[in-house]
Amino acid sequence: MADNVEAIQKSIKWYFIIGGLLIVLSGATVGLSYVELPTHSLNILVGMILATIKASMVALIFMHLSHEHSLIYKILAFTVVFAIVLFTLFIFSHEDPLIFPGFYAPVEQQ
Amino acid sequence: MDIPYTVHARPDTGLYNAKIGIWLFLASEVMLFGGLFSAYIFLRVGADYPWPVHDLDVTLGFINTVVLIASSVTVLMALACLKLRKFGWYRINMALTVLCAGVFMFNKTLEYKAKFAHYAVKLTDGTLLTGHLPHGYQVKFEGVTELALNVPLKHSAVTADPVGYVMPFIEGTAPKFKTEAGQEITLDTASFAALSAEAVKKAKEEKKGSAAIKLVATAPIKIAAKPSEIFGYTDTTITFRDGTTATGKLTDDKMTLEVDGVDARGVAQSDKSLAFDHRYLGEAWQKAFVDNRDHHIAEFEKHYPTRDKSRSATLQKESLFFKLNSATPPAEGAAHGAAHGAEAHAPAEGHGEAHAHHPTVVLEKKDFTFFSNFTPKLNTYYAIYFTLTGLHGLHVVAGALVLLYFLVFDGKRLRQDPEHLANRVEVGGLFWHFVDLVWIFLFPLLYLL
Numbered sequence: 008m009a010d011n012v013e014a015i016q017k018s019i020k021w022y023f024i025i026g027g028l029l030i031v032l033s034g035a036t037v038g039l040s041y042v043e044l045p046t047h048s049l050n051i052l053v054g055m056i057l058a059t060i061k062a063s064m065v066a067l068i069f070m071h072l073s074h075e076h077s078l079i080y081k082i083l084a085f086t087v088v089f090a091i092v093l094f095t096l097f098i099f100s101h102e103d104p105l106i107f108p109g110f111y112a113p114v115e116q117q
Numbered sequence: 118m119d120i121p122y123t124v125h126a127r128p129d130t131g132l133y134n135a136k137i138g139i140w141l142f143l144a145s146e147v148m149l150f151g152g153l154f155s156a157y158i159f160l161r162v163g164a165d166y167p168w169p170v171h172d173l174d175v176t177l178g179f180i181n182t183v184v185l186i187a188s189s190v191t192v193l194m195a196l197a198c199l200k201l202r203k204f205g206w207y208r209i210n211m212a213l214t215v216l217c218a219g220v221f222m223f224n225k226t227l228e229y230k231a232k233f234a235h236y237a238v239k240l241t242d243g244t245l246l247t248g249h250l251p252h253g254y255q256v257k258f259e260g261v262t263e264l265a266l267n268v269p270l271k272h273s274a275v276t277a278d279p280v281g282y283v284m285p286f287i288e289g290t291a292p293k294f295k296t297e298a299g300q301e302i303t304l305d306t307a308s309f310a311a312l313s314a315e316a317v318k319k320a321k322e323e324k325k326g327s328a329a330i331k332l333v334a335t336a337p338i339k340i341a342a343k344p345s346e347i348f349g350y351t352d353t354t355i356t357f358r359d360g361t362t363a364t365g366k367l368t369d370d371k372m373t374l375e376v377d378g379v380d381a382r383g384v385a386q387s388d389k390s391l392a393f394d395h396r397y398l399g400e401a402w403q404k405a406f407v408d409n410r411d412h413h414i415a416e417f418e419k420h421y422p423t424r425d426k427s428r429s430a431t432l433q434k435e436s437l438f439f440k441l442n443s444a445t446p447p448a449e450g451a452a453h454g455a456a457h458g459a460e461a462h463a464p465a466e467g468h469g470e471a472h473a474h475h476p477t478v479v480l481e482k483k484d485f486t487f488f489s490n491f492t493p494k495l496n497t498y499y500a501i502y503f504t505l506t507g508l509h510g511l512h513v514v515a516g517a518l519v520l521l522y523f524l525v526f527d528g529k530r531l532r533q534d535p536e537h538l539a540n541r542v543e544v545g546g547l548f549w550h551f552v553d554l555v556w557i558f559l560f561p562l563l564y565l566l
Contacts, residue, residue, distance in 0.1 A: 015197050022197075026190040033182045033560070037175060040565035043421065047170075047430050047566075054561040061557045069189055069550045076131045079140050086144040093148075093155040097162055 025068045032061050124537045139544045143551050150555050153505055157562065160497040167382050167430060169498050170566065174228060178564040181224050182556065188217030189553045192520065192546040199539045204531060211524040211542075214549070218517030225510050232491040232499070238374060238480065239487040243383030244390040248376040248475060254488070256347070258340040258355050261365030264294070266330040268313050270320060275360045277313065277330065280306050282359035286342040294332040301335065340365065370482040375475040379406060380438045387437050397478040401446035410436040443474055502563055509559060512552045519545045 036057045044050050067073040072083075121127075122134045130137055161168055195210035238246045266277035284291070284304060291303050302308040312330060320328035340355060340363060348356040352367045376398065381387035387410065393403035413436040417426060426432055493500035523541055530538045 012201060015200055019194065019197050022190050022193045026186055029186045029189075029557075030183055033179065033186070036561050037179055037565060040171070040561065043429065043431055045424070046428070051566045054566045055558075058558050058561050062554050065189065065550055065554045065557065069193060069553075070547055078130050078132060078137065082137075082140050082144050086147045090147055090151045093151040094158065096155055097158045 021068060025064055029061055029064060032057055124534070124540060133540055135540060135544045136547075139547050143547065146551060150505075150508070153501070153508065154558065154562075157501050157505065160501050164497060166496060167433060170430065170434065171564070173502075173564045174231070175564050177224050177228055178560055181221050182560050184217045184221050184224075185553045185556050188214045188221075189550055191217065192542075192549050196539060196542050196546055199531075199535060199542060202535065204535075207531075208524065211520055215517050215521050215524065218513050218520075221513055222510060225506065235491045236374070236488060237380075237491065237495055238372065238485050240391045240480075240485050241483075242391045244392045245378075245380035245383065246374060246376050246392055246478075246480075247378035247380065248374045250373065251375055251477075252373055254343060254372050255341045255369075256344055256350055256355070256367070257369040258350075258363065258365045259337065259368045261338040261340055261355075261363045262334045263364040264332040264334070265362045265364075266332070267327055267360050268317060268320075268330065269327040270317065271326070275358075277309075277361055278359040279304050279357075279361055280309055282357045283361050283363070286340050286346065286357075288339040288341055292338050293335045295335060297331055304332070338363075338365070372480040372482070372485065372488070373477060374480055375477050376441055377475045378438060378440050381406075382433055382437045391484060397480070398476060402441070402476070405446045406439045409439055441475055444476055446476075505559055505563065509552065509555055512548075512555070516545070516549045516552050520549065 036054055039053055039057070040050060042050075044053065072079070120134070124133065126132055127134060191210045191213040195207050195214065198204075198206040198210060234249060236248060236250055238248075240246065264279070264283070266279060268277045269275075291305075293301055293303055295301055296312060302312070313328070316328035316330045320326075342355075344350075346358070348358050348360070350356065350367065350370070353364060355363045355365070355367075357363070376392075379390065379392045379398070379402075381390045381392070384390045388403060388407050390406075392398050393400070393406065413432065414426065417424070417429065417432045417436075421429075489495040491499055493503055520542075523538065523545060527538055527541070530541075
């Protein structure tokens with residue numbers, strides 16, 4: 008966070024703008040969840056995109072990640088990689104050999 | 118010893134120490150919540166029931182979202198005011214932040230309370246009835262005269278403990294029992310210990326694996342217990358969790374339920390659901406259900422003519438999960454509008470007076486296979502809901518306590534070293550924003566989508 012009075016007053020203005028935007032986007036998320044898109048997966052996708060935008064705004068502006076020291080980015084790089092791995096783990100439950108056809112070669116008919 | 122680099126940056130890292138500390142901590146917190154979000158995906162992908170969408174109180178959830186965003190702004194304002202040395206405004210903003218946390222937790226309590234008081238009962242045909250149990254639910258026995266206790270001689274998880282597992286469910290004053298030796302006792306810790314010691318001694322002499330004790334009540338006993346408090350029962354016997362068996366007559370295991378919803382998504386022919394049996398909701402409600410179902414299907418066909426009806430989870434819910442908002446079925450003819458209108462004004466779950474506006478049915482035990490309040494026992498959705506929101510709630514409490522500490526107990530530092538306090542508030546604020554960030558994902562995933 009900047010230390011001179013002018014910069015601080017300028018950032019205060021931004022905090023309110025971002026706060027307002029976050030509330031508006033939350034309202035939009037609620038509204039869109041009642042709209043029937045072609046598939047429900049699409050609803051989830053739109054909702055998650057909105058949530059990611061909101062989360063980025065909080066992280067970049069509120070948590071000052073838009074202008075942070077490089078060491079913190081290095082710490083967070085690990086987090087991002089591990090988080091992505093965690094969110095893709097569920098794919099393994101889809102590829103279960105018991106239910107995934109073609110996992111084993113088909114047995115020849117005698 | 119002074120802790121180094123609390124105010125100024127450490128030359129090699131370029132940051133004051135607490136800031137690196139909080140970011141390392143937040144990185145591990147992302148892993149913690151990431152693991153749970155991963156669990157959420159697993160549970161949702163593997164769910165064998167319709168995943169609840171819009172089942173929680175969306176208004177309450179949205180209010181909490183706004184409250185958390187507002188508190189995120191106020192904590193930033195507190196830091197900015199501190200840097201500008203406006204101490205009065207700093208205090209006001211910190212107090213507002215803590216207040217927001219209080220409002221958030223208060224709303225959460227309302228939400229949890231409603232879940233504990235609200236029940237779902239699964240009928241044998243797959244219908245799920247939701248509602249309230251005005252009298253709780255108990256299994257009742259009368260004319261119980263015999264207790265059979267069993268004390269295994271080897272160490273065992275189940276051993277007779279009538280004082281802890283039987284006596285609490287006996288109604289009225291403590292009954293008297295006759296032992297096999299003809300002695301008359303009231304069952305308490307001392308008398309049972311003596312009885313058990315004697316029986317064990319006898320069993321050892323006879324080289325048996327366990328000691329059996331038989332007690333005959335001098336007057337018939339009444340027993341009432343929740344099914345979860347006992348091991349099991351038949352028409353004539355009740356087995357307690359310590360293995361003790363009582364013989365008597367089952368008088369009541371019916372469940373009185375104030376029905377506020379019929380979820381027929383698990384039934385092949387929804388209008389033939391067991392819920393509309395003449396003993397339960399009956400024909401008039403069946404008609405209201407069918408009217409509501411057909412109305413929603415017609416609306417859907419009108420708006421989305423090309424869409425596959427069976428693949429719309431929303432339509433399935435709207436047409437087959439019927440909410441009952443009056444004590445009697447809506448009048449004929451008005452059924453369409455009334456059913457639709459009633460649903461739009463659905464009262465929030467579990468709020469006292471609403472109970473009078475639901476029909477009451479008395480379910481027979483043979484007609485339901487499972488019942489639970491809206492807690493982790495009900496399904497994996499409520500399991501992950503309580504895990505995620507519970508852990509998030511703990512973070513809200515912890516963050517608020519830290520900020521409250523800075524506000525109340527750091528007055529000396531505020532006067533003497535405001536720059537150090539500013540760093541502390543910044544670090545506490547970073548944690549607070551993280552809590553907000555988690556909620557940004559929790560709210561749509563649990564309440565909306």
